[in-house]
Amino acid sequence: MASTQQFCTFFLEGHVFGTPVPKVQEVIQHQEMTRVPLSPSVVSGLINLRGQIVSAIDLRRRLGLQERPAGQLPMNVVVRTSEGAVSLLVDEIGDVIEVEEETLEPPPETLQGFAREVVSGVYKLSGRLLLALDIDRVVDLSDQIKTKATREF
């Protein structure tokens, strides 16, 4: 019997991405954001999630895709991580679908840039492919932060 898993899907530049449902805390409309100067460009800003301050990561930038066209407001997919909630900015929200583990394949060699690091695998759906994101790697920006050398003296 094939084991199945529920995925929350969303769209970026027309591609279907997804993350296991238990990882997702909630999906919310576009929120007003506060920019964080000097932050890595993938951090779009901070949002107020019912009194909790949550960083919003632009998945397009994180994955090295093109910038979202001006005027198109992103949606927030708030995911749970070991370090607290993080919001992922996506173009559009898709359905929650069930995928079979058997249809999983490793990410293709042709994937470029950061996408290679954060896509944990590809599920072959009927007619299209679902790119599964490794959320913990998506939100780990340690490779991105240019720690400004603080002058000692």
Next chain:
Amino acid sequence: MDEIVKDFLIESRENLDRLDQELVKLESSPSSKELLASVFRTIHTIKGSCGFLGFVRLEKLAHAGENLLSKLRDGELTLTSEVTSGLLAMVDAVRQMLAAIETTSRDGEEDYKELIEHLAVLQVSPSASSKGIGAGAAVQDATSKSPDAPDAIQKALADPARIGGVLLERGHVSPEDLASALEQQELGRKKLGEILIEKGVARPEDVLAAQKTVEARNPDAAIETIRVGVNLLDRLMNLVGELVLARNQLLQFSSTRQDAGFQAVSQRMNLIATELQEEVMKTRMQPIGNVWDKFPRTVRDLALSCGREVRLEMEGQDTELDRTIIEAIKDPLTHLVRNSIDHGIEPPTVREQAGKNAAGILRLRAFHEGGQVNIEVSDDGAGLNAERIRQKAIERGVISAQQASRMSDRDVFNLIFLPGFSTAQKVTNVSGRGVGMDVVKTNVEKIGGTVDVQSSAGKGTTVKIKIPLTLAIIPALMITSGGERFAIPQVSLLELVRMDASEAGKGIEMVHGAPVYRLRGRLLPLVYLNRELQLAPKSPVDAKEDSTANVVVVQADGREFGVVVDEITDTEEIVVKPLGQQLKGITTYSGATIMGDGRVALILDILGLAQMAQVISAQDSALEKEEQKVARVEATSGSQTLLVVQCGERARMAIPLSLVARLEEFSSSSIEMAGDQEVMQYRGQIMPLLRLSRVATSEVAAPVKTDGDSRLQVVVYSEAGRSVGLVVDRIVDIVDEKLLVQTPAQRQGVLGSSVVQKRVTDILNVPSVVRNLIPGFSESSSAT
């Protein structure tokens, strides 16, 4: 676990902590009967409770300690450090057993047989402990007979809050009977009342009545206070934080409504929320003594093991601060105390050679100041050796030789907080300090505090810690820059300066490309927030219309600098929320908060900003130091007292009154010449005279008119015991004025011009004038 066992554990822990302190105190005043009695009571209580709860091993151990103590109390033994160590070891063992009880509900496997034996041996003679066992029999013998305890009895008799005293007071029992009953009580664990009844010397009803009186006289403290879990308090604090946020939003909302009723309600709500916040905050406040109470023991043990004699002095134990902060500073403080004993205070022989008391003094001081808590750990030890630290820093490549020579001693001392220094064993040996000082600094900075070290060779070292009272809700100044809102914590705020369009261009000058602003004669490095944060500057259109500059003067790490922002909005109580892990690497923010309109605003970390903008330690030259010295006096308040004088036809000058020693009037005939310098005999000194009109008009001094006997107005300025007379034409006034230096200095010796009493007045830089115009003055006072 049983509720009763839990209570026992909590109570016993507190008792043990008290024991630690009391034993150490006892060691320094061994004859204090009161202390001994208190120590005895504490052990007795523990023993009693564990007998009742069935912790046999624990009871045995406490019993052994109690026996030893009873000997001390009865004067059969004197307290030596050996005995104290034995008793402290017992306290530690009891603590371990309590820990075992907490985890396993049983008093552990260890029965501390050796320790009990050791305690027994100590009873016979403290020095016999090394001779081994064999004294056991004597111990048994010695304990079997309880001697008189006249002091205890005296005390019991005199104390009207105890049952014996009450009975005696009422004549229900004779002093002799009471004395013998008290003796008997010492032997067993019976209550005094029971003994008296058994002996038939007091009637049961009298004893019961006395019991009631005693209870009435000692109102049980437990009624006044209850134990509340720390988690509950934390949760309350979080909720209050949320309430404050909601309150802020409500206030903002109500201000847009024209509904008087609604506004009244929200105002009321505002007041209640503020009060509630304060009260909840108070529940989490604890006296710093809670941490310090551990130190007498630590100091004693360390001093013994390091071969030092240390006297611990504490001041301000009841200074209160938030418990999270108390937790956070516990380790750094312990570390500093250790360092002081290990490296600061010299061995007794060395101290005596240096002409100091053999016992070093370690002083802990805490006090509130400006919404912050200051904690100082100082010792009167050898102090830091600035030269050695410099050399080591150069060797280790921390700084260049050139930097080292430029650095002030104060900066050099602060090098010991660098991580590189902590591991350098050699440096710690020569310089005295360093192990883990970086940890101290990081821990203190983590909670928004600062550390500073001051030292003078041979005299000792003082480490000063400044920390905020609380972390959760802080007052902050809201500003905007590049269209974004930021909060600047009030603790780092000094003052706000607003420059109008006309001044904005002039007030800011460049020193080697670095913008500075003259603030009351002192050069204040400027940081443009929008540039540092790479934000868009104000659009040119805006800039033209509104070219005012707002400077927020802040301090970080003891240094001051100005942050240029677009707009200063308001001050607000903000709730500090942590930033996500994705933003942890950015040192310019210490967190974020939610504003009244529900949007997020970042909280600037002033220290981080200063480090990024490299303004810290940028102002170090001797000249600036001098100017700072002048300015420091003035900086204490917004306005300052100025002496306004007239020199020459039109020139008005102002001198900060704090620099004026005296105002004098002399006859011009008393002027004498020394070389071509005008001098005058003044208070047994030869005082050079300086005609201020020379500074004011930058003309060559007019020939001194000595025709007739005119009066001379002289402003006496003193520095390092030497005086200079500043000759002025007329003393105009003494005014209190907020000084805003507007035109930068054109001439030497003038800090700039300002408007004083609606007239343009030059502000005199007295130290600089004196140095420039009186030859030889700077040499003699350069040491200061």
